[in-house]
Amino acid sequence: MEGGREPSVWSKRQESCKMPLQGEKVSPEDWLFSYKGVLYPAKVTSPETFEALKSFEARSDDMILAGYPKSGTNWLGQILRELESTDAKYTEEEMKERINEENKLKTFPRLEFGDPGIYERMKKLPSRRIIVTHLPPHLLPPSILQSKAKVLLLVRNPKDTAVSYYHFYNNMPVLPSFASWDEYFPAFMNGKVTWGSYFDHLVEWNKYIDHERIMMISYEELKEDQVLGMKRIAAFFGFSLCEEDFARIAEKTTFQAMKAKSKETHGNFGDILFQKGVVGSWRDLFSKAQNEEMDQKFEECLGGTKLAAKMKYDVYCKA
Template identity: 85%
Template sequence: MSRNRERVIETVENVFSQSEKIAPEDMMFSYKGVLYPAVLSSPETLEALKSFETRSDDVILAGYPKTGTNWLGEIMRELESTDAKYTEEEMKERINAEKKLETFSRLEFGDPGIYERMKKLPSRRIIVTHLPPPLLPPSILQSKAKILVLVRNPKDTAVSYYHFYNSMPVLPSFSSWDEYFAAFMNGKVTWGSYIHHLVEWNKYIDDERIMMISYEELKEDQILGMKRIAAFFRFNLCEEDFIRIAQMTTFQAMKEKSKETHGKFGDILFRKGVVGNWRDLFSKAQNEEMDQKFEDCLGGTKLAAKMKYDMYCKA
């Protein structure tokens, strides 16, 4: 599964240990009006991010938290390494280089020196981020690198993020779903408003270097989704490769191995992985509020059609 399990588990344990010493009011910081977890990043890191140098062959995955980026990130790593056919020595070199990063594999995480260290990673680099376009380093949107944007229906995203928030030691918990829902709708959660995130990516939906894929379509037919991703990045795999990777990266397979791949973080990261779980928590008024917000901000857009909002978000 993970190319560097030891690094992931060690980093998780270190982060969880640090969070025990932080008061809830100090767990987040604001940068350009958006909240971020203080134990994972800093204003100085996000300032340093502006100078990040993208390579034309970087493989970039962008998605708001809890839209499925851990799942799709693992799929992409399997697709990329299968296409590249790394030798044992090359894979060892990549693992050692990743270990020296000393952080999680999210572009906005780490100390301000992370971007200098990333220059030492061998190509192709797989870069995952939760940031929307306005907060990405200019080089990403100006380069020839291709970007895969993952979206998920906002109701399931909200519910998944709620459970994540209340289980994650580095984030302050909410006392109730209603309190959280108000914060989510107003962008008062880490990484800000999900609807705003979607609005910003919709501006790039016709860019040939950017591909949009939904969590729901991957759940409907993972192999078809992987074939579309492989074609976009020009990865060359055979039918047997797709079948093998699909079997390795089902939600259940990853959940069962989560202790081994992510340590204590596994139980938090892999909860249900289903579509439609929002019905367990949304009230009638909350349904209507989300429907109206989505319609006001994204109604009639290509991204809204891509997300099939009426199919997945109407009671």
């Protein structure tokens, strides 16, 4: 699927997410709100939207991409769109229709973003819908896990996720900044960031790891062998693609290729959303004590779990 939706969506979003004027006082509640004990950015969603989300009606052919912020959902979302549209063989007219309907939503494509009326408007989206969310299972609308919709769960090693989220926090106009990495680190560890604790997120998804309609893939395995990862995803969703399709999509959706086009697809937020895209950048910021603290936390929360084994924590997160 070619870019065509994001520019207008992002340009609208940028108008409503401008930084406060210099000297203008901004209180914490202007930036964030709490819903069920977890913080969210007030510029892009609201408690009323979360309440409306409960009534969202999933379709049996919906494709749900779930992942904590900065775990690679922008990248994998584009890969999934390319796989789906290649399998569907949309005509140019059908493609235009899909893009037009998505543009009418007037919000960045995350399930929990927008005004409370967003879910009524989403009913007009043509199937197959690709729905991206940062939410854990207990906050997803019941219809998703009760329907035959399939969920692709993306995970990323928590140290790189923490570092990427730190840069995102300090660059994204809809979020308050942290004065330093050392100020941010305890907030991340204690879930005092938007979307809450990454550890809680992983613990909850681990309960669904054997669910027949949920497949887990890691950011790191996609970086190691993108074509192999895409073949796994295609098999899960029942897509039929040839070797040439996989090669073409892999070339088109490398992190570098997407970053190069990010101004076109995501406006001024492109550089914020696509930073380095490398594995292991956590080594630049973590102190010895912080390393040990996260190793211990991960072991306490996820040690011995299937999800931990699939994430290869010892490979990617040991100093």
